[in-house]
Amino acid sequence: MSIRLHDIGKHFGRTQALEPISLDIAEGELVGLLGPSGSGKTTLLRIIAGLESADPAAGARILFGERDVTQLHVRDRRIGFVFQHYALFRHMTVFDNVAFGLTVMPRKSRPSSGEIRSRVHRLLEMVKLEHMAQRYPSQLSGGQQQRVSLARALALRPDVLLLDEPFGALDAKVRQELRRWLRHLHDELNFTSLFVTHDQEEALELSDRVVVMSNGRIEQIDTPDELYRRPVNRFVFEFLGDVNHLEGSVRNGVLTCGDARLAVDLADGSEELLLRPHEVELAEAPTNEAHLPVTVTAISPVGAEVRVELEADWLGEPWLAAISHASYERLGLSRGARLYALPHRWHRFPTECSERKARASEAVS
Amino acid sequence: MQRIGDGPAVRRLLIAAAVVLAALFLLLPLVAIFAQAFARGFDVFWVNVTNQYTVAAIQLTLLIAVLTIPVCLVFGVALAWLVTRFRFPGRRILQTLIDIPFAVSPVVAGLVYLLLYGRTGWLGAWLDGHDIQLMFAWPGILLVTIFVTCPFVARELIPLMQAQGSREEEAAVTLGAPGWTIFRRITLPNIRWALLYGVILTNARAVGEFGAVSVVSGAIRGQTNTLPLHLEQLYQDYNTVGAFASASLLALIALLTLVAKASLEWRAARREVHS
Numbered sequence: 001m002s003i004r005l006h007d008i009g010k011h012f013g014r015t016q017a018l019e020p021i022s023l024d025i026a027e028g029e030l031v032g033l034l035g036p037s038g039s040g041k042t043t044l045l046r047i048i049a050g051l052e053s054a055d056p057a058a059g060a061r062i063l064f065g066e067r068d069v070t071q072l073h074v075r076d077r078r079i080g081f082v083f084q085h086y087a088l089f090r091h092m093t094v095f096d097n098v099a100f101g102l103t104v105m106p107r108k109s110r111p112s113s114g115e116i117r118s119r120v121h122r123l124l125e126m127v128k129l130e131h132m133a134q135r136y137p138s139q140l141s142g143g144q145q146q147r148v149s150l151a152r153a154l155a156l157r158p159d160v161l162l163l164d165e166p167f168g169a170l171d172a173k174v175r176q177e178l179r180r181w182l183r184h185l186h187d188e189l190n191f192t193s194l195f196v197t198h199d200q201e202e203a204l205e206l207s208d209r210v211v212v213m214s215n216g217r218i219e220q221i222d223t224p225d226e227l228y229r230r231p232v233n234r235f236v237f238e239f240l241g242d243v244n245h246l247e248g249s250v251r252n253g254v255l256t257c258g259d260a261r262l263a264v265d266l267a268d269g270s271e272e273l274l275l276r277p278h279e280v281e282l283a284e285a286p287t288n289e290a291h292l293p294v295t296v297t298a299i300s301p302v303g304a305e306v307r308v309e310l311e312a313d314w315l316g317e318p319w320l321a322a323i324s325h326a327s328y329e330r331l332g333l334s335r336g337a338r339l340y341a342l343p344h345r346w347h348r349f350p351t352e353c354s355e356r357k358a359r360a361s362e363a364v365s
Numbered sequence: 366m367q368r369i370g371d372g373p374a375v376r377r378l379l380i381a382a383a384v385v386l387a388a389l390f391l392l393l394p395l396v397a398i399f400a401q402a403f404a405r406g407f408d409v410f411w412v413n414v415t416n417q418y419t420v421a422a423i424q425l426t427l428l429i430a431v432l433t434i435p436v437c438l439v440f441g442v443a444l445a446w447l448v449t450r451f452r453f454p455g456r457r458i459l460q461t462l463i464d465i466p467f468a469v470s471p472v473v474a475g476l477v478y479l480l481l482y483g484r485t486g487w488l489g490a491w492l493d494g495h496d497i498q499l500m501f502a503w504p505g506i507l508l509v510t511i512f513v514t515c516p517f518v519a520r521e522l523i524p525l526m527q528a529q530g531s532r533e534e535e536a537a538v539t540l541g542a543p544g545w546t547i548f549r550r551i552t553l554p555n556i557r558w559a560l561l562y563g564v565i566l567t568n569a570r571a572v573g574e575f576g577a578v579s580v581v582s583g584a585i586r587g588q589t590n591t592l593p594l595h596l597e598q599l600y601q602d603y604n605t606v607g608a609f610a611s612a613s614l615l616a617l618i619a620l621l622t623l624v625a626k627a628s629l630e631w632r633a634a635r636r637e638v639h640s
Contacts, residue, residue, distance in 0.1 A: 051535055074538045081539040087532035091554040101540035104550075149536075156540065 001067075001159035001192055002027045003048065007059040010043055010052065010216075017043045018216045020057065025194060025209075027065070030186050032203035033196045035213035036239070041196045042164055044213070048194065049081050049162050050074035064160055077160075080153030080191075084165040086145040088137040094148050095133040098123050101156045123151040126185070143174040150182075154189070161186075163195035167202065179206050200240050204228065212236050234349040237274060244275040244319040246346070258314030262343065263289040273346040277307065277322040281342040282331060292341040294319065296333055301325070308333065310341060398616050401609035413610040421587040422595035423614065425503060426572055429591065433510050433571040434564055441518025441563060446552070449526040450534070460523070463516050471513050475580025478509050501583035506591060509577040514570045518563035525559045526552075558633065565626050572618055 002025060009020035018040040025031050033041040046052040047062070051074055054060050062070045069077050089097050102116045111119065124130045127147040137145055146166060153161060166182070167175040183206055186193050197203050203210045204224040212219045212227065212235075220232045231237040248257030249270045255262045264271070286292070297318065298309035306328040310319040321341065323331075331339070403410050413419060448460050466474065482499045483489045492499060499505045533555070537547045553560075575593040582589040584598065592611055600608035 049539060051539070075541045075543070078541075079539060081536065083532055083536060085532065087536040089533055089536070089551060100537065100542070100550075104537075104540065104542040104546050152536075152540070 001065040002063075003160060003192060003194065004061070004063040005044075005048070006061040006063075007057055008044070008047055008062065009055045009057060009060070010040070010047060011055055016216055018047075018054075020060075021218055023211065023218065023221070025192060027192055028190050029208045030183070030193045030206065031195075032207035032210045033194065033213060034198070034200060034203040034210050034239070036198060038215075039213040040216035041198075041211075041213050043216075045162050045164055045194065045196050048160075049079050050077045051081070078156065078158050080156070080158035080161040082146070082149050082153050082161070082163040082166050084168050086137070086142075086149040088145055088149055088152075090137050093134050093136060094124070094129060094140070095120055097137070097148055098151045098155055100152065119155065123155055126154075127151045141174075142170050143178060146170065146178060150185075159191060161191050161193040163193065165196050165198070168197070168199075175202070182206065204240070212239065214239070231347075234274070237347060237349065242277050242320050244277065244280060244321075245317060246273040246275065246343075247271070247316070258312075259291075259293065260312065260314040261291040264346075266348075271348065273343075273348050275319075275343050275346045277320040278305070279343055279345040280319065280321040280323075281344060282308065282321055282323055282327065282333075282339045283342050284331065284339060286340045287342060290340070290342050292343075294339055294341050296335055296337045296339065299328075299333060299335060301328065306333075310339075395616060398609055398612050401605060402613040404609075405606050409606055410610050410613075413604075413607040414614065416607070418587045418590065419595060419607075419611060422590045422592045422611070425506070425590065426592040428503065429507055429510050430568055430571040432507055433514055434567055436511050437515050437518050437567045438560070438564060440515055441520075441522060442556075442560070444519045445522035445526055445556075449523060450531050463519050463523075466513050466516050467520075471509075471574065471576035472580060474512050475509050475577035478505065478512070478577075478581055482508070500581050501585070501589060503589060505581040506578050506589065509581050510571050510574055513574055513577050514567045517566040517570065518560065521559045521563035521566070522556055525556060529555055558630075561629060562626070565622050569619060569622055573615060 003023075004025070005021060005023040007020040007022060008018065009016070010018040021044065033045060035041045043052060047054045050069070050072065054062070054070075060070065061068060064077070089100065092100070098120045099116050102111060102119065105111075110116075121130060121133070124133055127150060129144060129147055129151070132140060132144065132148075137148065140148065150166075163182075167178050170178065179202060182193075195206070204227070207224060209221060209223055210227050211221045214235050220227060220236045222230075227236065228240055231240060237243065246255070246257065246260075246262070247270070248255045248260070248262075249268075250256075250264060250266050251268050253263060253265060255264045255266070255271055255273070262273075264273070282294075292312070294310040294312045294315075296308055297311045300307040305322045306325055308321045308323060308328075310321060312319075319341065331337075333339075444459075444463065448456055479500055480486050481488050482492065482505065484493050484500070489500070499508065533551050534547050537551045542550070573593060574591075575597070578591055579594055579597075582591065582594060584590055584594050586595075586598070590598065592615055596608050596611040596615070599611060
């Protein structure tokens, strides 16, 4: 079932948690709400669930398919909600937790106790926790608790599954496993899911589309691939990964910053360029285009690539370069080595850059 | 491995100090009560306990306790639910107001009620006109007892409900549970021990309250005398055995309360071990 939001805003007292937002999520989509804490992503999710009410506005609408749920109470919205800290009923067994939604249905629509039992067992089978049915939540690990919480949310076969930082409290390995498992479950059962996360990797890996939020605003909605390749603004670019900054002034197609020089195809004026770590190569000698002397201060060879921290007089903050193990070995890198950085790609977000400059000049005057 | 201060001598000293203090301040007075009550034999004790005024005092005291507990229970749960589950202007003030009965002397509370509901009081004149007598009658005693005991349940529940948060209730509501079902199946099981403890404290205070009750009761023998008031009267009349017979009844109620609490806790602990 699709989810459509129109003009959904929220104030807490006088602070605006959410600027009026419109958002369409197609049926069967898995969408991630990504943003730093305080960006309004959890508030938005809770408003969709009905746990929080949106500011009353003439145009404010929440639609599940063709069903207008704007004025509907949580319990009538037919959503599944998974909480960050699981929120399992601590005094009930795993079985009773999963069965809860079925047992509180109005008597005339409630399935028989035998049917409830078989449905709960099927759900527990699905989350691979059948053997834990008679345990209490406190006797389970975090990952197991979150799986129970998912089974509980799915027991009523909701059209829409909402997950609030579902893997936030788990350790890295379990998180990875649960992510894959959720993706699998989503594809198999084909419900519409919306999940909140502050982990860009999680959002990019799991989602069909990602909604990037900051300060109660939607910054960009795109597929993970598009988002990473073509961020619409500086915030999105910076939020999606590590960023190296290069600030300097451009004259005659050369950006200068201290004793660093880089040939750029830009008009004269001051510029700030942004580079991803994997867009920075290292070499023993400068080239005609780039003369960026750096010193290696730290090396981390763990993983698919070697991450090298670089410092230089002309740099405000250290740079991070991600190079291949092959070049690492070829260069024979060690701490303290003096090298040259060779950017093979860079990004700039000129509108904001000039905006900031305008603000800076205002401050001066 | 030994922690600092964990020597056998220190341990024995601390245990001995605890035992001696407990014996001196808790056990000895309790023994003294029963010793005094039975000082002139069981027959004299029995005559005093079955004395018509004593029986009337017991009945009134139990009546007040039985009426106070449900009122405080409902009030305490509602209040704790309100201040821990909702955000509204004045919430903090309300939380402070709950403590007023703890903060003011019970005698002052009694006097204020007398001032308000007495024959010449602000509301009393109207009540008098409608032939309703609150002061110097059992309804007045009930009113001040409720006033004095109403914070116990709420005070037990609020910190617990704050710590537990409302996540489980939110989970229940997303699963379609109606409000009353949520309360019965989620909230209540999570707070039952604190609730029970609050009730036990409420009961203990309702039975034993002296100050506030003494102001509004008028202490009419056989009519508006609660057990503590009756006890004091007997003592003033130099009827030591009678006074201690009543005291032993109060102590007995206290002991029964403790036994009830301990056995419930023991049962709960056993249930947890089994699961």
